[in-house]
Amino acid sequence: MTGLFVTIDGPGGVGKSTVTAAVVDELRAIGLPVYGTREPSDTALGQLARNGTEDYRGMAMACLIAADRYQHLDGEIRPAVARGDIVVCDRYIASSLVLQVIDGVSRDVVWELNRHADMPDLAVILNARADVVEKRLTGRGAHSRYERMPDSSERECALFRETARFLMAAGVRVAQFDATADGPDSIARGIVAAIKNRE
Template identity: 60%
Template sequence: MTANDQGLFVTIDGPGGVGKSTALEHTRARLTRHGLRVHSTREPSGTSLGELARHGTETYRGLSLACLVAADRYHHIETEIQPAVERGEIVLCDRYIASSLVLQRLDDVPVETVWALNSHARRPDLSVILTAEPGVIAQRLRARGAHSRFEKMPDGSKKETTLFAEAATFLQEAGFATLVVDCTSRTPAETADIIAAEITRPSARNEHAN
């Protein structure tokens, strides 16, 4: 696999505190060292719409928040993700549809509704879902601090871990190429090794190109 190959779209999801952002950065560094062009991004996006969704979880709830997140996603795909893939870059996105299938469900939005809102979004070439023991995640979350009301929920880590497992199954059954990585005893660097290896293995590259 070379930097001139067709681009790829890879998403990384998981419970708050599991280490998504750190693993993504390690993955970006590994791919870059292989001479690959990498574009890192996140959801909600850095646009005004995305910032409204990111910082508005206390104001917006339920279906209104689910629609806001989905609207930001479609704009993000059109203006940033798709152009980067077409340039031949590997796009690494911190949070995507899997997170909606969890966080919006924590807000009592039915999974069928969440899926309907996101069913036209570009499918990742690889959907990575990180997991870990809820107690370990909760400890990490306390160390770094909560970023939203979802992370402040009682037993939030346990609920998110359960729902992310369900989301992984849901996406697999929907035909998404999905990689689940248990980070309970792995460092972010070790997690990144697994992700980067999956992205760069030749057989996977051919599957994504088809």
């Protein structure tokens, strides 16, 4: 079996990590080889990016995230795809095209920094009404300065919609799911169906 590379992105508070874990569980349950991972990665470089959102901003953060992505591709993603796994990655280029743009870097620059990165076989974008995302985010607490910015949910939801269109125009296969009312298990089943159609 040829491996696949699937990414799952969306605004903070939309339920992305819960859905990602559910997708991994669903794939394993039906006997498919799956490798779950995330960005920033769990390497030292990834941890620097993950824990450095207060210290690094703008172009410095964009370069740090891109550097972690290239290392992640070399060390984990490409080897897993090569051995036939379905790689499911919690955050990827779509998140850079949103968060680094919010951080003041132009989309063209972010795209250029990532142009040598592998495009996913399927890029999943989760979104929801901004007020619903804001309520969930308030309930769980902000994880980074991006999520503490005024109107962060409104901006992220809008930018993820724009990013979905941008990636489709660039030839990336994008599947969009609305998490306003649908729960993570239902969305995960929809994503698994899209993955199986891609095999």
